[in-house]
Amino acid sequence: MAAAAIGEIDLLALALAITVLPLLSFLYLVLVPPRLRHQRSLEPSTMPVGETSRVVLRAVNDAPAQASPLRISDAADQAVGGGASFVIARGFGRWQQGVSYSVVADSRGRFQIGPLTAKATDPLAMASRTVTSAGSDSTLRVTPKVWELNELPSGAGLGAAGDATPQRIGQAGADDVLVREHRHGDDMRRVHWKMSAKRDDLMVRLEEHPWDPSSTLIVDTRLSAHADHGPRGSLEWAVSAVASVARLLLVGRYRLSIVAPSGTVFESGHAVGPLARQAMLNALTDLASSEHTWLGEAFNDPEAVSSAASVVAVTGLLSAADAAALSAAGASARSKIALVPDAPTWGTPSAEHEDACLLLAKHGWTVATYAQGETVPEAWGRVNA
Structure with missing residues (x-):
């Protein structure tokens, strides 16, 4: 005026x-708002901890009058990098653009990728508006790291050494016969002539009890038993170790049960092969830490442990009560293995933990320690030793 x-x-x-x-x-x-839609794919959508997944996006703009650049942001959990941002400058007209970026997961679990948003401005960049792209979010599943374990520890009763795990021939039922090939010095009275005729080789009966390929794995998820709860802490080490041992046992066609203080985590039942291994990984991927304080709460169903031919426990720091519960639960098992933390290397020296490990050893457990920074195969190899 x-x-x-x-x-x-x-x-x-x-x-x-x-x-x-x-x-x-x-x-x-x-x-004239931007009208954005997208399609997203994860390559791969499932990966172990520490691996990289490629996120591939195809963004489509359906607003022909949208002339300004679009600042695209694809959200994600911080555990997988927090997502990515980029600018697409295409000018007037409808267009589509493909972009990609990589995510690395250091933590186990399921992580959401999305939503995809776009910030648009007018041609003079005097005003801005943020819109959400039409399209679904994606889920990235990060499984525990599974280490390749070459063999079952025969010294602990799990391996196929000599007659320890005889071959089962014939159909399941009362007529199952346990046999092996004839060796020099075998008593000829033990020759099973019917099986020898079938195999075209001398086969002898085994006098051992039938092999029961059942195993219970105990994973200690108690927060109070682990000093380090991060991606490289003893809690995640224990989950990775159980996943690795479980895979080895499932490959060996063991009937498998995994329990934790929070309850039963996984039971293979009659499932075998890749389906059983995938189901096991799914269960351990979703396994959460627990506020329980006593490891004995993993044995609320005593039958799940006492009926197993072998028991493998991967634990955090143990108390005398924990060791007593483990000893009682594995009393009837032929093989009992405990992987326990080397407390000083984790910065948590504990005389009670050392005494609990000694108590387990006195009750017939094979006790091996795992140190901070050590791989699962290194600790597992100590079981044989």
Whole structure:
């Protein structure tokens, strides 16, 4: 008004422009909003801890009048990097654009990728608007790291050494016969002539009890038993170790049960092969830490442990009560293995833990320690020793 009163037309035009342009910019974004949709794929959608997945996006803009660049943001959990941002500048017209980025997961679990949002501005960049792209979110599944364990420890009663795990021939039932090939010095009275005829080789009966390929794995998920709960802490080490041993046993066609203080984690039942291994990984991927304080709570169903031919426990720090519960639960098992932390290397020296390990050893357990920074195969190899 003052510019008009004093006759300064240029100043008046500038004032009008400063006033009107922001309004026009706002109206432009209201009347011509970006219409964005997308498709997202994860390559792969399932991966072990520490691996990399590639996120591939195809963004499509259906608003032909949208001229300004779009700042695209694809959200993700912080555990997988927090997502990514990028700018697409295509000008007027409908368009589609493919982009990709990588995520690395340091933590086990299921993580959401998305939503995809876009920040648009008017051509003069005086106003902005954020819209959510049409399209579904994605889930990245990060499984525990599974180490390749070459063999079952025969010294602990799990391996196929000599007659320890005889071959089962014939159909399941009362007529099952346990046999092996004839060796020099075998009593000829033990020759099984019917099986020898079938195999075209001398086969002898075994006098051992039938092999029961059942095993219970105990994973200690108690927060109070682990000093380090991070991706490289003893809790995640224990989960990775159980996953590795479980895979080895399932490959060996063991009937498997995994229990934790929070309850039963996995039971293989009659499942075998890749389906059983995948189901086991799914269960351990979703396994959460526990506020329980006594490891004995993993044995609320005593039959699940006492009926197993072998028991493998991967624990945190143990108390005398924990060791007593383990000893009682594995009393009837032929093989009992405990992987326990080397407490000083984890920064948690404990005389009670050392005494608990000695108690387990006195009750027939094979006790091996795992140190901070050590791999599962290194600790597992100590079981044989």
